[in-house]
Amino acid sequence: MMKTNRITAMLTGLFGSLASLAAFADDTKEPQLWQLNMTDGVTTSSQNAYDSHMLMFWVCVVIGIVVFGAMGLAMFKFRKSKGAVPDTEFTHSTFLEILWTGIPIIILIASAIPATAKVMALYNDDHSPKPFGMTVKITGQQWLWTYEYKGEDLEFTSRLDRESDRLRQDKTASQEAITAHKHYLRDVDNPLVIPADTRIRFVITADDVIHAWWVPALGWKQDAIPGVINEAWTEVPAAKIGTYRGVCAELCGKDHGFMPIVVKVVSKADYKTWLAERKAANNPAPAAAPAAVTIDAGDVPAEDAAAQAAAPAASTQP
Numbered sequence: 001m002m003k004t005n006r007i008t009a010m011l012t013g014l015f016g017s018l019a020s021l022a023a024f025a026d027d028t029k030e031p032q033l034w035q036l037n038m039t040d041g042v043t044t045s046s047q048n049a050y051d052s053h054m055l056m057f058w059v060c061v062v063i064g065i066v067v068f069g070a071m072g073l074a075m076f077k078f079r080k081s082k083g084a085v086p087d088t089e090f091t092h093s094t095f096l097e098i099l100w101t102g103i104p105i106i107i108l109i110a111s112a113i114p115a116t117a118k119v120m121a122l123y124n125d126d127h128s129p130k131p132f133g134m135t136v137k138i139t140g141q142q143w144l145w146t147y148e149y150k151g152e153d154l155e156f157t158s159r160l161d162r163e164s165d166r167l168r169q170d171k172t173a174s175q176e177a178i179t180a181h182k183h184y185l186r187d188v189d190n191p192l193v194i195p196a197d198t199r200i201r202f203v204i205t206a207d208d209v210i211h212a213w214w215v216p217a218l219g220w221k222q223d224a225i226p227g228v229i230n231e232a233w234t235e236v237p238a239a240k241i242g243t244y245r246g247v248c249a250e251l252c253g254k255d256h257g258f259m260p261i262v263v264k265v266v267s268k269a270d271y272k273t274w275l276a277e278r279k280a281a282n283n284p285a286p287a288a289a290p291a292a293v294t295i296d297a298g299d300v301p302a303e304d305a306a307a308q309a310a311a312p313a314a315s316t317q318p
């Protein structure tokens, strides 16, 4: 009876953790606690990398089973207590040496074939004739990112969200408070918003020291180097609309760990709406032209008039 209860408890726990994993489904491609494998990402390049990785992983699993299985069998079956006697005359076996040199060579050559096919697929994607729909310039700074939408007159900075920043510096912050903040150290104030189904070019550089822009779900990492413009691109299919997170991947100073990246992939229509709103917010339409300041000595106290006359022409900006 006791045993049945324990099994029931274990099954409940197992299904409970599966359910909590499912609850994360809205956070597409978020790393999970105790996650062991790499992400398969949301682009063809990340999928290619993931497929190569999985293929080699299973090859390694088979090799592991064969090698450790043979070792285990040898140790178990030919143990001393069973009367096994060491072969002291044995020096070497030409047949075995050919075998254990030849088999790895065959495995290496065989695994190079799919790997090369993936690299060629990546190269062909890089050189696809499909034109870029837009270009975003990414600039790394200590310790934030600047995104400039080329040709759109839109530029903004993206830095660690204020609440994470407060919590990380608050020595009295409890573990509960940190856990309650859902994306502690993984959220930013202004995410990079990009449209799905669009080939997007990124030009990446830095202002001060070397940073690296890395969002695992996109399948690449690119150094951001002062004085150098690196290039990368991505295209996320509409089926993978979601929020993807990354980090700076090049040690860039004391707050290197606090410059996360958030990319929001939205539909083309949503992107248009967002772009219009964002541009409007960045460049508010000028309010009704301020009435020209005329200083009429008659109704301005003498001191104010003198102050206004002395003030630099700050009010003459458009």
Ligand SMILES: [Cu+2]
Pocket: 210, 211, 212, 248, 249, 250, 251, 252, 253, 256, 257, 259
């Ligand atoms: Cu960094």
